[in-house]
Amino acid sequence: MSQKKIDNKVVISFYDKYSSRQQRVGVNKRHDSIFKLLKEKGLKPNDSVLELGCGIGTFTSLIIPYLNQGEILALDISDKSIDIAKQTYPSPNTEFIATDATTFDFKGKTFDVIVLPDVLEHIPIELHNDLFKKLESVLNQNGFIFIHIPNPYFLEWCVTHRPQDLQVIDQPIKTDILVENTYKNNLFIEELKSYSIWVKDKDYQYIVLRKNNYQDFSKTIDYEPTFLDKVKHKLNVWRK
Numbered sequence: 001m002s003q004k005k006i007d008n009k010v011v012i013s014f015y016d017k018y019s020s021r022q023q024r025v026g027v028n029k030r031h032d033s034i035f036k037l038l039k040e041k042g043l044k045p046n047d048s049v050l051e052l053g054c055g056i057g058t059f060t061s062l063i064i065p066y067l068n069q070g071e072i073l074a075l076d077i078s079d080k081s082i083d084i085a086k087q088t089y090p091s092p093n094t095e096f097i098a099t100d101a102t103t104f105d106f107k108g109k110t111f112d113v114i115v116l117p118d119v120l121e122h123i124p125i126e127l128h129n130d131l132f133k134k135l136e137s138v139l140n141q142n143g144f145i146f147i148h149i150p151n152p153y154f155l156e157w158c159v160t161h162r163p164q165d166l167q168v169i170d171q172p173i174k175t176d177i178l179v180e181n182t183y184k185n186n187l188f189i190e191e192l193k194s195y196s197i198w199v200k201d202k203d204y205q206y207i208v209l210r211k212n213n214y215q216d217f218s219k220t221i222d223y224e225p226t227f228l229d230k231v232k233h234k235l236n237v238w239r240k
Contacts, residue, residue, distance in 0.1 A: 014168040015078035022056045034117045034148045035062040046070045047112040052101050053119025057085030064091045102130045112143040122169045128181040136185045145209040154203040188212045
């Protein structure tokens with residue numbers, strides 16, 4: 001779906017106002033689902049985490065107590081949202097900054113986990129190449145990027161049937177778009193799965209990205225042969 005270019009000031013203004021809705025809604029089933037998946041995919045209590053599009057810190061609030069030995073840098077484009085996050089979730093292991101992630105200077109800091117909790121669809125696609133280039137540069141060698149987005153076909157359905165629920169930028173991120181902007185930036189899709197949160201027909205997707213050179217393909221899997229494996233082996237030897 002093509003979307004006309006929107007001035008950055010308009011986007012910031014929208015999310016400044018949107019912060020009040022986030023305060024009313026609070027943590028819901030979607031946030032809980034993202035947090036559960038993030039832990040399943042490898043988030044550890046001592047990890048260094050970068051969260052993009054943190055808003056007022058709703059999802060951040062789930063990570064803060066879990067990372068009792070780690071730290072979080074949470075970014076959002078809305079100054080008002082960041083002010084609310086700082087006041088609502090003050091924590092010694094958490095830093096909230098109002099900035100554009102595509103241009104932010106991380107000053108050599110790197111992260112074990114980078115999470116985009118339903119934010120990628122709100123970042124103009126023409127910025128995705130620069131975004132993933134930046135994220136790859138601050139991702140630790142064995143770290144991973146966790147992306148959560150609406151199923152692109154569900155989002156297209158919302159454009160027709162529920163346009164009142166859409167944000168100022170809300171674009172379907174189909175896999176070919178994701179691949180185009182990740183693979184050329186030294187990232188690959190380790191896992192992509194559609195699943196259901198609110199509706200039966202799989203309304204959301206999660207994606208796990210890793211650096212394409214983090215693997216060691218020289219390591220083989222050692223396993224103890226089963227009784228059936230041994231029988232099959234003997235039968236094959238006799239047939240020869």
